[in-house]
Amino acid sequence: MKLLAIPNFGERISPRLDYAESLHLITVEENSVIKKETIKIIPHNLLDRINLIIGLKPNVVICDGLSDLIYNKLTENKIEVIPWIHGSVNEIIEKYLNGDIQVKATKI
Amino acid sequence: MKTKTNLFPLKPPTEIHTNTILDSIVEGVFTVDENLKITYFNHAAEKITGVPKEEAIGQYCFEALRSNICEKSCPVSESLKTGKSTINLQVNILRPDGKQLPVSINASVLKDENGKVIGGVETFRDLSTIEALRKEIKKKYTFEDIISKNHKVLQIFSILPNIAESDSTVLIQGPSGSGKELFARAIHNLSFRKEKPFVAINCGALPDNLLESELFGYVKGAFTDAKKDKPGRFELAKGGTIFLDEVESLSPATQVKLLRVLQEKEFEPLGSVAPIKANVRVISATKDNLADLIRENKFRDDLYFRLNIMKIELPPLVERRDDIPLLVNSFIDKFNHRMGKFITSISNDVLNILMKHNYPGNVRELENIIEHAMVMCQNEEIQVEHLPIEFLSQDFISHSPKTPEEPLQKTECQAILEVLQRHDWNKNEVAEELRIHRSTLWRKMKKYGLI
Numbered sequence: 001m002k003l004l005a006i007p008n009f010g011e012r013i014s015p016r017l018d019y020a021e022s023l024h025l026i027t028v029e030e031n032s033v034i035k036k037e038t039i040k041i042i043p044h045n046l047l048d049r050i051n052l053i054i055g056l057k058p059n060v061v062i063c064d065g066l067s068d069l070i071y072n073k074l075t076e077n078k079i080e081v082i083p084w085i086h087g088s089v090n091e092i093i094e095k096y097l098n099g100d101i102q103v104k105a106t107k108i
Numbered sequence: 109m110k111t112k113t114n115l116f117p118l119k120p121p122t123e124i125h126t127n128t129i130l131d132s133i134v135e136g137v138f139t140v141d142e143n144l145k146i147t148y149f150n151h152a153a154e155k156i157t158g159v160p161k162e163e164a165i166g167q168y169c170f171e172a173l174r175s176n177i178c179e180k181s182c183p184v185s186e187s188l189k190t191g192k193s194t195i196n197l198q199v200n201i202l203r204p205d206g207k208q209l210p211v212s213i214n215a216s217v218l219k220d221e222n223g224k225v226i227g228g229v230e231t232f233r234d235l236s237t238i239e240a241l242r243k244e245i246k247k248k249y250t251f252e253d254i255i256s257k258n259h260k261v262l263q264i265f266s267i268l269p270n271i272a273e274s275d276s277t278v279l280i281q282g283p284s285g286s287g288k289e290l291f292a293r294a295i296h297n298l299s300f301r302k303e304k305p306f307v308a309i310n311c312g313a314l315p316d317n318l319l320e321s322e323l324f325g326y327v328k329g330a331f332t333d334a335k336k337d338k339p340g341r342f343e344l345a346k347g348g349t350i351f352l353d354e355v356e357s358l359s360p361a362t363q364v365k366l367l368r369v370l371q372e373k374e375f376e377p378l379g380s381v382a383p384i385k386a387n388v389r390v391i392s393a394t395k396d397n398l399a400d401l402i403r404e405n406k407f408r409d410d411l412y413f414r415l416n417i418m419k420i421e422l423p424p425l426v427e428r429r430d431d432i433p434l435l436v437n438s439f440i441d442k443f444n445h446r447m448g449k450f451i452t453s454i455s456n457d458v459l460n461i462l463m464k465h466n467y468p469g470n471v472r473e474l475e476n477i478i479e480h481a482m483v484m485c486q487n488e489e490i491q492v493e494h495l496p497i498e499f500l501s502q503d504f505i506s507h508s509p510k511t512p513e514e515p516l517q518k519t520e521c522q523a524i525l526e527v528l529q530r531h532d533w534n535k536n537e538v539a540e541e542l543r544i545h546r547s548t549l550w551r552k553m554k555k556y557g558l559i
Contacts, residue, residue: 005424009170009178009179012168012170013174014179015171015173015174015178015179015202015395016174016176016178016179016202016417019175019176019177019178019179019180020179021179021180030498045542045543045544045548046523046540046541046542046543046544047524047544047552050519050520050523051516051519054516054519055516061544063176064171064174065202065204065206066206067525067539068206069488069526069527072526073519073522076519076522077519082206086167088172
């Protein structure tokens with residue numbers, strides 16, 4: 001069982017994790033989604049935002065753009081980060097379950 | 109024969125012409141349809157965002173731009189809803205290479221020839237050069253030879269020109285090694301007396317009888333060894349500034365003589381009966397609170413009031429820790445030049461130790477530590493082992509940052525430390541990046557032993 005955290009902007013992946021206002025939490029098991037919930041993350045500053053995500057204990061964060069600071073803190077806390085992904089959240093989840101998501105080469 | 113004048117030499121631009129024009133300007137331009145999908149993306153937009161045109165066309169604009177306000181208050185969406193334009197809104201965008209760019213954006217609706225809204229247009233300008241220049245200017249925390257970005261010292265910087273212009277006496281109060289003489293020199297250099305001498309004397313360094321002759325001079329025959337006239341410091345400083353350091357050390361007798369100079373603007377050398385006009389500005393300095401010495405009858409109150417027309421209080425280095433990285437860099441530059449070395453930096457461990465030390469000797473002590481380290485350092489970066497041993501034994505062991513035990517706290521502490529180091533411990537910039545209030549940052553720094 002894995003917990004995915006995906007910041008969302010409506011049905012799309014949020015363009016920036018640092019400023020996302022909503023986060024999907026998706027529990028997946030054996031290539032299928034068994035639970036999906038959404039939490040608001042509007043009032044959190046960067047430190048609270050990092051602590052909040054770490055505190056949710058996701059195994060994987062799939063997101064679009066993000067700062068080095070968030071990336072470093074999440075990975076230091078053993079959270080796999082798949083950045084620079086954009087598109088529909090549902091399509092991305094499907095791609096993830098099918099093993100079709102590639103981590104793009106980035107500065108990070 | 110008359111030639112026919114063409115009244116319309118320019119044909120209306122075709123689409124190709126329009127694209128050529130839009131591709132030749134430095135502002136990024138893109139248009140979107142009513143669903144915020146990009147329909148046009150000019151060359152500058154590609155360059156600024158780092159997103160190729162082919163990729164951008166058909167993409168949602170928030171996925172190409174990734175600005176900090178895309179989700180909260182997209183100006184194009186606002187324009188589509190209200191019909192109103194947005195002008196010169198400053199935001200930051202995130203490029204696919206991870207680089208954040210400050211940009212200024214304008215947004216408005218796009219209408220067809222019938223006035224029907226068909227989408228929106230956004231233009232944006234890269235502000236990174238302007239921002240870099242702004243930061244460069246901000247970084248110029250130098251006033252004469254004094255370096256500081258601490259708000260207390262910057263406040264002093266702001267009033268120094270006025271003080272210098274006034275020609276009143278100045279009393280500088282601050283602990284040893286806090287740079288009192290540098291401030292006195294700065295005042296002199298900014299004053300109309302700058303072309304005349306600046307004469308400094310430490311009143312605590314000489315016995316009283318010698319000090320008097322040093323200050324006021326003597327004439328031939330004033331005492332057994334006075335073979336010829338000797339001008340005093342007041343005379344040597346004629347037209348300029350005299351800096352009396354450790355003024356609290358003056359004996360009661362010398363205090364009376366100094367008071368007379370300040371009141372009458374004249375003095376008499378030892379053994380002389382002819383007064384000499386004192387065209388000198390007096391700047392004095394003390395490490396003690398003279399008001400306390402007055403209460404203990406060790407300092408004359410009338411002299412204190414004469415010396416204290418303008419007062420500058422310098423904070424000890426522990427109250428301006430944010431200056432430490434700046435001062436360290438400045439001392440490295442200074443000693444590189446003096447020692448012919450090419451040391452470029454200090455390790456993070458060294459910086460942490462220096463940030464935690466209490467500096468009873470203030471800036472002078474920090475300077476001495478860096479000088480010692482630079483003598484010991486044989487490579488490009490100063491490491492912990494290059495610091496003085498006694499300094500290490502005090503600080504390295506007892507003042508290392510508190511390591512929070514809770515994993516979340518540890519992450520937060522490390523995150524704050526990382527951003528502090530990136531911004532040279534400038535708390536305003538750190539609070540801005542972390543999007544927390546300065547007081548929250550201060551509270552967290554205190555909690556994690558970073559203050």
